[in-house]
Amino acid sequence: MNRKHLGVVLSFFSVVVAPCLGSGPSFHPDTSIATASRQDWSVLGKADWNIADQGITGKGNETGGLLVLNHSFQDSDFYMEFRCEQSCETGVLFRTKKQSDGSLAGDYVSFHDSNPTLFHVVIDPAGTIKEQTPLPKGSGLYRVAPAQRPERPRMPMQIVRPADLPITPPDSTLRAGEWNDVEIFVDANIIRSFLNNGRESGAVDEEGYGPVALYVGPKTSVTFRHVGLRDLNLKTREPEKVSSRFRKQRLSDFYYSWTEAAADFNRDGKLDIVSGPYIYYGPDYMTSSEFYMAQASNPTTEFASDGTLQFAADFTGDGWPDVLSVQYGGGPGAQLYVNPGKEHRRWDKYVVVKTNQSEIAVLRDVDGDGKPELVYAGEGTVRYAKPDPKNPTGPWQIHTISEKGYAAAHGIGVGDIDGDGRMDILNAYGWWQQPAKDAGTSLWKYHPVAFSQYTRGILGGSVMAVYDVNGDGHNDVVTSLDAHGYGLAWFEQKRDANGAISFVEHMIMNDSPAKSAGGVVFTELHGTGFADVDGDGIPDFIAGKRYFSHLDTNIDPDPRGAPVLYWYKTVRDPKAEGGAKFVPELMDNHVGAGSDILATDLNHDGAVDIVTSTRFGTFIYWGKGKQTSHAENR
Structure with a gap:
C-alpha cells in the first residue's frame, strides 16, 4: 500500500459526541477522520482521494480503490455519512488482512443495492474486487451467532397496517445523490448494519483483526463525512452519582x-x-x-x-x-x-x-x-x-x-x-x-x-x-x-x-x-x-x-x-x-x-x-x- 499526502488525516482523540441518529453516531467515537496534515492512512488501488467541501471524496477510475486506516481493530463501532454522485458502488471493509500478493481481504459491507449486503472480499492491488463471497445471514438477540443450520424456506413476513395510522416507517433504502447515514457494529462473529435509521442487516463470519477501510468502485464518486469509530473492546463506566433528594x-x-x-x-x-x-x-x-x-x-x-x-x-x-x-x-x-x-x-x-x-x-x-x-x-x-x-x-x-x-x-x-x-x-x-x-x-x-x-x-x-x-x-x-x-x-x-x-x-x-x-x-x-x-x-x-x-x-x-x-x-x-x-x-x-x-x-x-x-x-x-x-x- 502506498502512502500519499492529500491533506487527509486519521486523528485519534477522546471526544464527547452526543448520540444522534442522522446527525452523528449513537455511540461516543474515540477515533475520527479530520482535516489536517498527518500521514496516518494508506491507499490501495487507482482511485483518487481528495478533500471536498463537505468531507473526503473518493473517485474510482477504471478500477476502484481503498482508503485504509492504519490502526487495527477486532471489535468496533463505525459510523459515517456518505453521498454517491449517481449510482452507488461503495462500502466499508473491516478486519482487513494483507495477502502475500499485495491484495487486501476483509469483511465488506456493500452499499450498491437498496439495502446493505455483506460479503467476504479480496481486493487486488489495482483496486479490483477479485473475490466476493456472500456472508451467511446472522442477526438477532445474541452476541455470538450459533452454528449455522441448513437454510430453510421462509415465508415472507407481511404486516398489514390500517391506512389511517398517523405514522409509518421511514424510507431506509439507499438514496443515490442524497446523504445517507449508516452505523455498523462488528462484534465477535456478527456484523450488524443499520442504514438510514432502518432495521438491522446482519451477517456472520469468523473473528478477525485488522484495519478499517473505505472503498469506492470503478467510475464511482462518493463523498464521506463524519466518519467515526470506537474500539468495542474498551468499556467505560462513569463514577456513581445519586441525587441528594x-x-x-x-x-x-x-x-x-x-x-x-x-x-x-x-x-x-x-x-x-x-x-x-x-x-x-x-x-x-x-x-x-x-x-x-x-x-x-x-x-x-x-x-x-x-x-x-x-x-x-x-x-x-x-x-x-x-x-x-x-x-x-x-x-x-x-x-x-x-x-x-x-x-x-x-x-x-x-x-x-x-x-x-x-x-x-x-x-x-x-x-x-x-x-x-x-x-x-x-x-x-x-x-x-x-x-x-x-x-x-x-x-x-x-x-x-x-x-x-x-x-x-x-x-x-x-x-x-x-x-x-x-x-x-x-x-x-x-x-x-x-x-x-x-x-x-x-x-x-x-x-x-x-x-x-x-x-x-x-x-x-x-x-x-x-x-x-x-x-x-x-x-x-x-x-x-x-x-x-x-x-x-x-x-x-x-x-x-x-x-x-x-x-x-x-x-x-x-x-x-x-x-x-x-x-x-x-x-x-x-x-x-x-x-x-x-x-x-x-x-x-x-x-x-x-x-x-x-x-x-x-x-x-x-x-x-x-x-x-x-x-x-x-x-x-x-x-x-x-x-x-x-x-x-x-x-x-x-x-x-x-x-x-x-x-x-x-x-x-x-x-x-x-x-x-x-x-x-x-x-x-x-x-x-x-x-x-x-x-x-x-
Missing part, C-alpha cells in the same frame, strides 16, 4: 425482574413491594419471601421473562392482594398468583390471559366499577381484561376496543382525554374514546395521533402519562417516543371552536443536546412513570434507560450508555412553548429502569418514593419531600 436502598443484587408493584400483601398495615419472585416486606424491606421459584437470569443472554410486568390487587375478592404477572414472549400472556393468606408457602398460579403482544401494560380502573383492569395489546388489537367475578382464576373477560392492526408493542396509557369523566386508552398510534354506553361490548372511536417516533424500525414508548401539563384545564400526554431508541415529548391538547381535539408535540428530549431539555440525552426510555415528586401539586415524569434491553447485543442505539434514571419536573411557564417546560434532574446513573417505574408514598411520610427493577437489581429511592432542584445533579 433521595436515599437509595438496594433490595436485591440479582436480575429477577423488569418490574415492581406495591400492596399490603400480609395485611399488617404496611405497604410491601413485589418484584420478580419475591415479596419485600415493609416498612424496612429487609425481609422477603419467595412466592414462585426464584431463578436469576443472565442479563447478557437471557430475559427475565417471568418478571416482564407485575401488578398487585385483590383480584379474587378474598381481601388478600394477589400478583398478576404479564409476560411478553415465551409464555402465556398473564398469570395470576393467588395470595394464600397466612400460609407461608409459594403461591398457586393460574393462566388468566392466553396471549399478549405488548411489552408495556397498565393496571387501571377503565370501566369505573372501582376495580382495576389490565390494559394491553393482543391479537393485533388494543384491549383490556378483567376477572370473571364467578371464576377469577379462570380465563378473564376480554374487552377489545380497536380493530385489528392498531396494536403496538410499546406504549400504553389510560386517562380522561376529552374531559367526560370516562377513562380513554392511548397507545403509540393515538387514543380511543370511551363511549357513554356499551363500552365493554363495542369498539371505541379511534383518534389518530403519532405519540411516537421510529428508530431502527421500532416505535412507541412505555407507560404514557395523562395529566394537565400547562394548567389550561385540558389533559395532555407525556410519553417516551421509542422504548428502544430516542425521544421524550409532551403533547399539548388543543381544541377548536367546535371542541374538536388535536395535539401539538413539544419535544423534551431527542437525539442531541441542542434538542433536549437541560442538554440531557439518553436512549431506551423503556421504563417510565409519573407522580408529584416534589410536592408542588403538579405531576412530574420519571424515565430511565433500560440497560441491556436486548441483551448484550448492539441492536439498540447506544446500548452501553450509562444506565441513568431521571425525573423531569413539570414547570408551568407562560413564556415556554405550550405554556410549560420540563426540567431534568438526575436520580442515579448506575441503575436505569426496566419496563415501568413505581412511584408511590411507601411509608406515608408525604414524599413520593420511587422503585425500579433492572438487570442491576431492585432499588428504592426514598423521597425526602419538597426541595430545591440541585443543578449539580442534572
